[in-house]
Amino acid sequence: MAFIDEMMAKAKQDKKTIVLPESMDERTFAAAEKILKQGIANLIIIGKPEDVEKNGKNYDISGATIVDPFNDPNKQKYIDKFVELRAKKGMTPEAAKEQMEKDYMYYACLMCKCGDADGVVSGACHSTGNTIRPALQLLKTKPGIHSVSGFFVVEVPNCEYGEQGRFVFADCAVNTDFDSPKLAEIAELSADSFRQFIGAEPKVAMLSYSTMGSAKHDDVTKVAEAVKLVKEQRPDIKVDGEMQVDAALDSTVAKLKAPGSPVAGQANTLVFPSLEAGNIGYKLVQRLAKANAYGPVLQGLSMPVNDLSRGCYADDIVGVVAMTAVQAQEANK
Numbered sequence: 001m002a003f004i005d006e007m008m009a010k011a012k013q014d015k016k017t018i019v020l021p022e023s024m025d026e027r028t029f030a031a032a033e034k035i036l037k038q039g040i041a042n043l044i045i046i047g048k049p050e051d052v053e054k055n056g057k058n059y060d061i062s063g064a065t066i067v068d069p070f071n072d073p074n075k076q077k078y079i080d081k082f083v084e085l086r087a088k089k090g091m092t093p094e095a096a097k098e099q100m101e102k103d104y105m106y107y108a109c110l111m112c113k114c115g116d117a118d119g120v121v122s123g124a125c126h127s128t129g130n131t132i133r134p135a136l137q138l139l140k141t142k143p144g145i146h147s148v149s150g151f152f153v154v155e156v157p158n159c160e161y162g163e164q165g166r167f168v169f170a171d172c173a174v175n176t177d178f179d180s181p182k183l184a185e186i187a188e189l190s191a192d193s194f195r196q197f198i199g200a201e202p203k204v205a206m207l208s209y210s211t212m213g214s215a216k217h218d219d220v221t222k223v224a225e226a227v228k229l230v231k232e233q234r235p236d237i238k239v240d241g242e243m244q245v246d247a248a249l250d251s252t253v254a255k256l257k258a259p260g261s262p263v264a265g266q267a268n269t270l271v272f273p274s275l276e277a278g279n280i281g282y283k284l285v286q287r288l289a290k291a292n293a294y295g296p297v298l299q300g301l302s303m304p305v306n307d308l309s310r311g312c313y314a315d316d317i318v319g320v321v322a323m324t325a326v327q328a329q330e331a332n333k
Ligand code: ACO
Pocket: 128, 129, 130, 132, 133, 136, 137, 141, 146, 147, 148, 149, 172, 173, 174, 175, 176, 279, 295, 296
């Protein structure tokens, strides 16, 4: 079964409530019809009646809950929560109301925070920053986690590497500056995400242009230090590095460059040393190897919120909703 079909099957086993705030985009309604028909999640769509009518008229969304942000009996509850959460940042009831009406992503996150929804999917017509920022401000990280990061599940056809061609790549989406502790945390979260989504043991390669000290530079030391931190903090995780990506994937190269490594030659979780490397890396594999790349999925948030590509199709939204619902199942455990 393809990865995304596994996610949809898993989502159906314990249905969660996911908010779709982009009623201004027809793809939201095309996806909603499929999600509801297949029973993947319960849906809340935030939108003014005229937008819902205009963009949703060709789709059967009768099973969704439509919330008009200008006429919602729960609105005051969300305004109060917004003010409570952001009082130290100077948030007032007037500003909260205005922000929620202007940017439904805030509304959606407040629904989650108040227990009325389990997760949010947005980004078909908003940038990654616009999608992620409200979640970072309102939902915050899980206890003990310092930084949210973004990973992709990459599924490469006819591939002998990784877990039968399946990988987690991180951070490909969020953090623009990395030090060793942040890199270590990304590795730990990515290992947990691999186990959650792929269901196999993660083998984490901390990538660099150097393998086990073959080059000397601060960039290399940063990765090597992160490896040490993961080994100390999470002895349950198989991690190694720093290593080049050929040593991480290929057992012949691994024998030459990193003999005896428990990860080299068998890595399935690739942690990149910078956002540039991660973002470019997943897109190269996606395009050149004709791989499926699902994400960016955010890890480390207290509740699941996930971003879409602006070039996405309705089916991509269905897939991301399924993954978000699966994360919500885990968050509720
Ligand atoms: N983890 C947890 N919290 C964070 C993080 C993080 N990684 N980054 C920022 N925050 C928090 C801050 O602490 C702050 O909280 P506060 O308001 O309560 O104090 C809040 O989020 C806003 O932080 P800012 O520093 O003002 O950050 P900003 O809003 O400028 O940006 C963002 C955050 C949007 C994630 C930014 O880092 C970003 O744009 N990253 C790159 C996104 C991107 O363009 N990715 C590539 C495209 S995606 C793709 O191709 C798949």
